[in-house]
Amino acid sequence: MKMLKLFFIPVSFLLTIIIGYSCSCSSCGNDETTVVPSEVLKKANDFIISKTGEEFFNKYITPDFAKTKYNPPYYEMAYRFYMPEKDYVVGTIQFITDSTGKVLKDKDIVGIPNYKQNPEECNFTVDKDSAIKIAKENGLKEGIKDWDVGFIWNPKRQIYVWHVLSTLWESEGEFGYKGKGQEAIISPVTGEVFEIHDWIVN
Numbered sequence: 023m024k025m026l027k028l029f030f031i032p033v034s035f036l037l038t039i040i041i042g043y044s045c046s047c048s049s050c051g052n053d054e055t056t057v058v059p060s061e062v063l064k065k066a067n068d069f070i071i072s073k074t075g076e077e078f079f080n081k082y083i084t085p086d087f088a089k090t091k092y093n094p095p096y097y098e099m100a101y102r103f104y105m106p107e108k109d110y111v112v113g114t115i116q117f118i119t120d121s122t123g124k125v126l127k128d129k130d131i132v133g134i135p136n137y138k139q140n141p142e143e144c145n146f147t148v149d150k151d152s153a154i155k156i157a158k159e160n161g162l163k164e165g166i167k168d169w170d171v172g173f174i175w176n177p178k179r180q181i182y183v184w185h186v187l188s189t190l191w192e193s194e195g196e197f198g199y200k201g202k203g204q205e206a207i208i209s210p211v212t213g214e215v216f217e218i219h220d221w222i223v224n
Contacts (some may be wrong), residue, residue: 055087065123075138095121133175153184157206184208
């Protein structure tokens with residue numbers, strides 16, 4: 023197991039993770055959809071296909087117009103990544119294009135599996151129960167409530183990971199949320215534990 027290290031998590035990031043785990047549908051109850059011009063959609067699709075290949079894209083990735091937003095002159099594109107044969111593999115792809123469909127590569131590009139270049143990165147063999155077992159075997163502390171476990175995109179490594187978060191202490195009052203615990207970052211492909219470290223919100 024890797025050495026523990028102190029890690030501070032902003033409240034907004036922590037809440038984003040927890041909320042993200044509770045919603046796996048494509049629209050999360052939002053009935054409003056964004057109309058995207060066909061030429062913009064095609065270029066956005068082609069950008070993803072350049073990384074995943076067309077067969078992978080057609081099989082596992084679909085536009086999510088309920089989460090797509092138009093903030094003139096930009097489109098905040100959103101797609102759903104889902105493998106029905108492995109129902110724990112659910113992710114959101116997001117990036118920004120201009121009004122012509124050109125992807126802004128200086129902005130965040132989230133959730134696109136690099137299947138075309140590294141197909142082994144999408145050989146997801148570690149399910150949720152296995153990730154929990156691996157976290158326990160590697161010393162993640164049990165804490166005071168059930169662990170938050172999510173299959174999420176890791177910006178640092180540019181891959182999907184299992185994120186397992188335990189809470190050792192928490193309180194919520196007039197000054198907002200406070201808490202501390204541990205989190206484990208685990209490969210859904212090999213089961214390797216990338217990191218186990220402490221988190222704290224003051």
